Amino acid sequence: MKLLVxxxxxxxxxxxxxAGSSLQSLFLLAVRLYWGWQFMQTGWGKLHNIPHVIQFFTxxxxxxxxxxxxxxxxxxxxxxxxxxxxxxxxxxxxxLAGDMLVAYIVSDREALMSVFSNPGKFYNADPYTxxxxxxxxxxxxxxxxxxxxxxxxRFASDR
Numbered sequence: 001m002k003l004l005v006x007x008x009x010x011x012x013x014x015x016x017x018x019a020g021s022s023l024q025s026l027f028l029l030a031v032r033l034y035w036g037w038q039f040m041q042t043g044w045g046k047l048h049n050i051p052h053v054i055q056f057f058t059x060x061x062x063x064x065x066x067x068x069x070x071x072x073x074x075x076x077x078x079x080x081x082x083x084x085x086x087x088x089x090x091x092x093x094x095x096l097a098g099d100m101l102v103a104y105i106v107s108d109r110e111a112l113m114s115v116f117s118n119p120g121k122f123y124n125a126d127p128y129t130x131x132x133x134x135x136x137x138x139x140x141x142x143x144x145x146x147x148x149x150x151x152x153x154r155f156a157s158d159r
Contacts (some may be wrong), residue, residue: 011154016104023145024140024143025141025143025145026145027098027143028136028140028141028142028145028146029086029143029145029146031086031136031137032083032084032085032086032089032137032142032143032146035080035083035101035130035133035134036080036081036082036083036084036085037084038078038080038130039076039077039079039080039083039096039130040076040077040080040084041080042076042080042157043072043073043075043076043077043078043079043080043104044077046069046072046073046076046077047073047074047077047095050069050070050073053069053072054066054069056078057069060106060107061106062106071075072099075095075096075099076096076099079092079095079096079099080096083096083137085146085147086142086143086145086146086147086148086149087142087146087147087151088148089137089142089146089149090137090138090141090142090148090150092137093134093135093136093137093138094134094138096130096134096139097131097134097135098121099134100127100130100131100134101127101131103126103127103130104125104127104131107124107127108125108127111124111125111128112125
C-alpha cells in the first residue's frame, strides 16, 4: 500500500497541485476583468442617472442620500476600472465588498438573513456575485498578471 501511495498517488496529487496553481493568476485575471467591468458599468449607469439613485437611496432610508449616491457610484466606477487593471486591488476589493454588504443590508436584508436557512435566496440576490468577486480579490490578491504585481516587482528590484 505504501508503495502504491509513494509511486502513483503522491506524484499524481503533486501534479494536480502544480496544474491548479499554474491557473491561479489566469483565474484572478478573469475575475478582475469581468467583475471590474461589471462594477464599472454599474457605477457609470448610476452616475448617468444620479437623481434616480438619490431618490432610491432616500426611499431606503440611507443617511445623506445625495453624498452616498455619488460616493457609491464613483466607488463602483473607479474601483471597477482599477480592479480590472489590478491596481490597488486589495484596497478596492475591500471597498467594493463593503459596498455590496451595505447593498445586502439596506436593499435585500431578507436574502442576507437567509444565508443558512435558504441559501438559494442568498446567492440569487443581486449583490452576491459582486460581493463574491470582491472577496476573492481581497483575499487572494490580483495575481501575477496585474499592475500591483508589476509595481511590487519593480520596487523590490530597486532595493
